[in-house]
Amino acid sequence: xxxFFQSLGMNYEWAWFxxxxxxxxxxxxxxxxAVAMIIYMDRKVWAAINLRRGPNVVGPFGLLQSFADGxxxxxxETIVPSAANKGIFLLAPIITFTVALGAWAVIPFDAxxxxxxINVGLLYILAISSLSVYGIVMSGWASNSKYPFFSAMxxxxxxxxxxxxxxxxxxxxxxxxxxFNLSEIVEAQRGHGLxxxxxxxxxxxxxxxxxxxxxxxxxxxxxxxxxxxxxxxxLVAGYQTEYSSMSFALFWLGEYANILLMCALxxxxxxxxxxxxxxxxxxxxxxxxxxxxxxxxxxxxxFMFSWVMATVPRYRYDQLMRLGWKVFLxxxxxxxxxxxxxxxxxxxxxxAA
Amino acid sequence: xxxxIAFYLxxxxxxxxxxxxxxxxxxxxxxxxxxxxxxxxxxxxxLVGAEFIAMLLVVVYVGAVAVLFLFVVMMLDIDFAExxxxxxxxxxxxIAVALILLAELVLGIGAYQTGAIELGDPSGVGAPRxxxxxxxxxxxxxxxxYLFLFEAxxxxxxxxxxxxxxxxxxxxKSRRSQQDVGKQNRRRPEEATVMKSPPVGEGVEL
Numbered sequence: 001x002x003x004f005f006q007s008l009g010m011n012y013e014w015a016w017f018x019x020x021x022x023x024x025x026x027x028x029x030x031x032x033x034a035v036a037m038i039i040y041m042d043r044k045v046w047a048a049i050n051l052r053r054g055p056n057v058v059g060p061f062g063l064l065q066s067f068a069d070g071x072x073x074x075x076x077e078t079i080v081p082s083a084a085n086k087g088i089f090l091l092a093p094i095i096t097f098t099v100a101l102g103a104w105a106v107i108p109f110d111a112x113x114x115x116x117x118i119n120v121g122l123l124y125i126l127a128i129s130s131l132s133v134y135g136i137v138m139s140g141w142a143s144n145s146k147y148p149f150f151s152a153m154x155x156x157x158x159x160x161x162x163x164x165x166x167x168x169x170x171x172x173x174x175x176x177x178x179x180f181n182l183s184e185i186v187e188a189q190r191g192h193g194l195x196x197x198x199x200x201x202x203x204x205x206x207x208x209x210x211x212x213x214x215x216x217x218x219x220x221x222x223x224x225x226x227x228x229x230x231x232x233x234x235l236v237a238g239y240q241t242e243y244s245s246m247s248f249a250l251f252w253l254g255e256y257a258n259i260l261l262m263c264a265l266x267x268x269x270x271x272x273x274x275x276x277x278x279x280x281x282x283x284x285x286x287x288x289x290x291x292x293x294x295x296x297x298x299x300x301x302x303f304m305f306s307w308v309m310a311t312v313p314r315y316r317y318d319q320l321m322r323l324g325w326k327v328f329l330x331x332x333x334x335x336x337x338x339x340x341x342x343x344x345x346x347x348x349x350x351x352a353a
Numbered sequence: 354x355x356x357x358i359a360f361y362l363x364x365x366x367x368x369x370x371x372x373x374x375x376x377x378x379x380x381x382x383x384x385x386x387x388x389x390x391x392x393x394x395x396x397x398x399x400l401v402g403a404e405f406i407a408m409l410l411v412v413v414y415v416g417a418v419a420v421l422f423l424f425v426v427m428m429l430d431i432d433f434a435e436x437x438x439x440x441x442x443x444x445x446x447x448i449a450v451a452l453i454l455l456a457e458l459v460l461g462i463g464a465y466q467t468g469a470i471e472l473g474d475p476s477g478v479g480a481p482r483x484x485x486x487x488x489x490x491x492x493x494x495x496x497x498x499y500l501f502l503f504e505a506x507x508x509x510x511x512x513x514x515x516x517x518x519x520x521x522x523x524x525x526k527s528r529r530s531q532q533d534v535g536k537q538n539r540r541r542p543e544e545a546t547v548m549k550s551p552p553v554g555e556g557v558e559l
Contacts, residue, residue: 013354013355016355017355085379085381088381088382088385118404119404119486119488120404120405120408120486120488123405123408123409123412124408126408126412126416127408127411127412127415127416130411130412130415130416130417130420131411131415131416133416133420134388134420134423137420137423137424137427138385141381141423141427149427152427153424153427153428156420156421156423156424157424159420160416160417160420160421163416163417180488318532319534322534
């Protein structure tokens with residue numbers, strides 16, 4: 001895109017600057033829209049599973065429901081509790097939201113269509129997703145109220161626990177792909193399964209990793225069955241109890257942007273990202289733009305997220321910790337050893353092995 | 354141009370937030386300033402081209418260590434008057450530490466002035482490899498030249514971890530309300546529930 005701005009007569013630095021800003025807007029604005037529509041989809045899926053109708057009043061089929069909700073919270077008064085730590089109280093939703101958008105910088109939407117094609121892409125995602133706990137912890141502490149505080153404690157422990165096993169799962173993928181760059185990870189999946197299937201999920205050693213990654217991503221985004229940070233039966237609304245108006249909406253948007261990010265990661269790391277499901281030309285797969293494939297996969301995973309939410313009861317906190325530390329951590333560690341051993345034995349790393 | 358601006362931005366924020374860490378009255382604010390400082394230090398690493406170190410700094414320090422810090426500090430009930438009373442008592446110690454740090458800084462800069470440190474060795478095994486990302490370079494160095502040090506550091510950490518577990522481990526008997534998940538999973542509906550069909554108006558005998 002830099003070339004386009006240079007052709008308009010800018011020098012290189014200004015062209016780079018404009019191209020980056022344009023790229024950020026091109027990702028962030030459709031993402032906002034996607035979050036609004038995905039909230040609608042979420043509610044429709046739950047409604048269908050509960051045999052209800054779901055939102056169906058605002059706009060055709062209720063499509064504008066999210067925008068109506070957005071307008072409503074926008075018009076409400078922002079209430080800051082008098083005992084709250086004001087600076088941190090207002091900073092927390094901003095951090096949640098910014099961090100949720102920031103991670104999208106390295107997500108490749110198609111071959112070469114990525115804002116920042118850095119070679120530590122996956123580490124960047126890990127770094128950013130480990131930051132998202134701060135929004136919750138800060139809001140819980142700054143609210144100066146016990147329910148948000150409990151929620152913040154739970155969030156901190158939960159997210160750190162599951163990040164450990166997510167880290168090991170990502171190590172498995174990185175070992176197989178031989179790179180941290182997300183675009184190259186997707187390319188490495190082309191024809192991975194028997195030369196036909198695009199995606200690591202077809203690999204018998206990586207499929208259990210994907211199952212664990214999916215469950216860990218539920219825990220990482222605090223979705224049901226792991227939404228103990230906002231367990232309404234115990235903690236009112238968790239860390240967002242004291243929030244109102246736009247500061248609440250920012251939490252909401254950030255949460256869904258994070259969920260979309262996790263769906264995108266599932267698609268990119270295990271299901272071949274923008275590649276069509278099969279690497280064959282029987283049907284004109286490759287004429288469909290890659291971005292459509294990626295969106296279809298993200299939507300599929302989002303459907304799975306809503307499906308889980310509508311069917312599964314909430315975990316108890318000790319069960320959550322047990323699953324993270326006593327089940328996922330040993331299994332993922334074992335798989336790191338098994339996968340690296342297998343790759344060494346089959347000479348995946350070249351003759352030096 | 355952009356790099357110069359970014360450098361001064363990051364450097365200024367690192368120093369300013371480091372100053373705020375020690376001047377902030379509220380310990381939670383201190384930790385948050387510390388996090389900001391870590392974050393901008395990572396920015397400086399990116400500027401010199403060490404993106405791997407930068408990401409590790411964020412993942413390890415900001416993502417894990419500082420969260421635990423914050424976790425502990427949030428739960429502390431700190432008496433500020435008591436803290437300030439201890440200030441004069443620890444003043445000489447603080448001065449001593451500051452002097453040692455200053456001496457090390459002077460020594461370090463002096464050593465740097467005499468010439469850059471050569472990381473590669475003459476045999477060429479660990480020589481800087483041009484044209485590869487610094488993940489590959491660090492990996493090659495860690496697993497060849499510095500393999501022993503790397504593994505030794507790993508063992509030291511493992512020992513520390515086992516030590517922490519041993520210190521906090523309690524024998525199974527003294528554990529309060531420890532749950533047996535296997536037992537919970539083995540439990541079937543027949544053990545816990547009874548099916549009764551009471552006639553209308555009579556109720557159930559418990």
